[in-house]
Amino acid sequence: MTGDIELLTIFVLSVFVGFEVISKVSPILHTPLMSGANAIHGVILVGAIVVAGQAEGALQIGLALIAVVLATINMVGGFVVTDRMLEMFRPSDRRRAGGSADEQTQLPTPTSRDDR
Amino acid sequence: MTGDIELLTIFVLSVFVGFEVISKVSPILHTPLMSGANAIHGVILVGAIVVAGQAEGALQIGLALIAVVLATINMVGGFVVTDRMLEMFRPSDRRRAGGSADEQTQLPTPTSRDDR
Amino acid sequence: MSGSDTWVQLAYLVAATCFIVALKGLSAPRTARTGNLLGAAGAVLAVTVALVSEDLDHLPLIIAAMAIGVAVGVPAARRVPMTGMPQLVAMFNGVGGGAAAAVAFVEFLRSGDDDPVAVVLATVFSVVVGCVSLTGSLVTFAKLQELMTTRPVVFPGGRFVSAGVAAVTVGLGLAVAPTRSEGLLAAVAVAGLASGVLFVLPVGGADVPVVISLLNAFTGLTVAASGYVLDSTLLIVAGTLVGAAGTVLTRLMAAAMGRSIASILFGAFTTVSTAGTTGSATSTRPVRSGGPEDVAILLAYARRVVIIPGYGLAVAQAQHTVKELADVLMARGVRVMYGVHAVAGRMPGHMNVLLAEARVPYSQLEEMDQANSDMPATDVALVVGANDVVNPSARTETGSPIFGMPIIDADAARNVVFLKRSMRPGFAGIDNPLLYDPKTTMLFGDAKDSLAKLVAAVKAL
């Protein structure tokens, strides 16, 4: 029972951390943040691996392996797609080819673009 | 050992909560916040009570009772003094006698005072 | 979990800490990318430790399954066009929920008879919410991918059906605790799958991103529950973290669209059905259409022009052309600003990304509030492939699915010009009265073509 209370404490503290860490986010980051959080819960892969490694019989093994496949998709795909999103947010750092001929006409101080 | 890991997890999460909860505070609140946090660690009184209740022999009992006295001072005094500090921050809500004759000459919208 | 060796647990704690710092990083532009990479590092650490430390049967099969997952996930994430990202995230979220449900289910098959009641209830929670997240996410995917209508799907008595299915799910779930029946848990899973569909169907397309975020929080909680079942502190922390952060994020996203979460989820049940108000019904009203030369004159002799980009700009990939037009106009002394709505396009920040790619100066971007307060001093509002985000019925028509969404008040400008291909409605599927406004000029055609013609016409003046 003491173990359960400690897990409950961990749960409560995690709720506070989750709430506080995301206090204020600009709307521009809503999608990447959602996507990154989504990738993080892909860590269920750890659970899937453990369960698959202990599974017995076709049903358990089959279901557990499906869980491994799905969790891997969630985790790996999630981090990759988040990275792609965020990459698009800083074109001024990375001088992309798409900038084309207009690039010279850009007016403002480049540093101000970092605020985005 | 698993128990220790859970306590360590609780410790790490508490550190994050403590950091995040105090992200931005106006300088005016520095002293009350310090004082309130000071009162909170007065909860060592719980530990002092437990230890005193199990103590044996004059040395242990004496030391434990000293701990109870000190912890009580910390806790009770801490919350009371914090409350007194904060009370002084909202005189406009509480129409104090000290305002005296000048009170009528006050110029601004009373609501703006709440920002303090 | 078997590998309760201290170092393993410490590694898991490090991974959990990575996740916390990752989320914190993701919430500020400067640190977002590093944050994501840190999260990935934590995940890799956790998975590696799990593979190495646990005493696993079927290791080759597990590795093969992971390889399949990577082979599916990475190309999907690499190839998806930007406009498809939100539905891909929905998809990833759904499969994650399914995985968490499956994990809890297998653990129940393995040891369900001996577990304490609390663990069984956590199992049921994980299975139900994981299944809701799975099918709910599939429906949001279908809506965003326009595989089905984006408008709320409401059928007579729908709310009773939904309530009934939800009640059955809970009832069956509670019955698992005393019976420990595997068949019952399977029935619970099916009921959960059905609930997920019914839960998302009535949500209007414009609100779908908010629902994805909510389902994301659900999956987080599912993972936390599975973590409790498996006695894994890592899963509890990571899942709860995502559950809590996802809840906050959902509220922030709903607030950015001027909606409450309740009105998004249940709004379609309570407001008047809008099934009959599509564009076709009103398309007999007169519309003023103009040629590129007419619009070019309007623009070239304006003092202040606001460009309001929308989804059509992304479809036409017209971001460079729109900047060219702006430059040409500015060279003539016209003040040009961009009015960027937070939910223009198909994902938050969509327009910012496009305009940044075209190297539009940050100082020329106005957020909604700023744009609206400057609108009365604006001569021409040039709406490039946007529709819903300038639809005035969001302000007035209480029955409209977008009622209450804050919009850019293009109708407050002296003239309005729409660049779009037809009179068809936008994402929300509703008619836009501004298209028929006397001060509106329609310039039909693909946005990129129209903009190129406008550039030529202004230069020729």
Next chain:
Amino acid sequence: MSGSDTWVQLAYLVAATCFIVALKGLSAPRTARTGNLLGAAGAVLAVTVALVSEDLDHLPLIIAAMAIGVAVGVPAARRVPMTGMPQLVAMFNGVGGGAAAAVAFVEFLRSGDDDPVAVVLATVFSVVVGCVSLTGSLVTFAKLQELMTTRPVVFPGGRFVSAGVAAVTVGLGLAVAPTRSEGLLAAVAVAGLASGVLFVLPVGGADVPVVISLLNAFTGLTVAASGYVLDSTLLIVAGTLVGAAGTVLTRLMAAAMGRSIASILFGAFTTVSTAGTTGSATSTRPVRSGGPEDVAILLAYARRVVIIPGYGLAVAQAQHTVKELADVLMARGVRVMYGVHAVAGRMPGHMNVLLAEARVPYSQLEEMDQANSDMPATDVALVVGANDVVNPSARTETGSPIFGMPIIDADAARNVVFLKRSMRPGFAGIDNPLLYDPKTTMLFGDAKDSLAKLVAAVKAL
């Protein structure tokens, strides 16, 4: 802890949650008071549960000890004047640290021989840091109460003595783990007490509040360590929370004074000793002193006056009189603002509290940055009982103990008037060149008297 019954543990968890919410509440003005009350509620809950649920010997003695604590703590907290609050907080913090150290010590006496090494090390940590916090806080108390000099106390080789004592403390502490010797732990406690004194002595008086905050964080960590020794989740959470929040707060407070924590703690060792630069050395320089009538004319014919209050305003309790003067001047059309420095007085926000008590409108208060940018357009800077916070040597004299502290640039105004009783220095004990500036007029006397004379003189004009 013996009472591991679920309800007891749940109650402790509720108390811990109260503390978290309390800290959050305390960090915003609107919720601060409620937050403090919530924290008190959590503490009462935890103590009640401990008294009721644990199987306690000596209960009457415990209750009596608590009664003594209340009898000492409450009147002290009730009666202390506002200017004495920071040192009272320091005192409370010190006794809390002492209590935590004593708790760990008693537990060691009881069961030290059987504890695992980790627990013994936590015990040592708790004893050492608790003792440092106790004596360190006593020294800060003595400094703030001006029972001893407020200036850095440095003696030749001081830093070697400090480093030596610290090394001895650590060495003795580590030796407790293998020996489990009670005598050794007592020696560790004594070494910790000595370290606390040596740690705080070199800190300059102006930096003392920052050190109190740091010691507060120390006590938090001590409580957490004692919690680990007692296997109490509540103490771990509450102590860690205060430790982490206190660390952040210490950094914020140091930043508000433009200092780094390292320079506060060790600055006195590295900078030139300032023992010889007191006021007496320079008091032969000429000073311009004026009467109330002269100053009244200066004020009454100014367009803009900035009043800069300081500790002397609090000592003289002149807040109402200063407002009266401001009102009289404003009635004549003079623009009057108050320039409030964050660390004017003896606690952060001290001046705000005083001026609020006198019902000075919030709109007339300027924070430092604002006040400084308006200063060149100011005709008279009226410095009422302030000194250090307008001392220009903070900007220029690298050897000065207040070097680097952001100040209100009273010297940028066209005229400066000081209301103080003498040429004596302020809290930091250093000379203020602005007192000798040609554009400065001194009006000697108690601030309240001087202000009353000024009111009369302005009215008579």
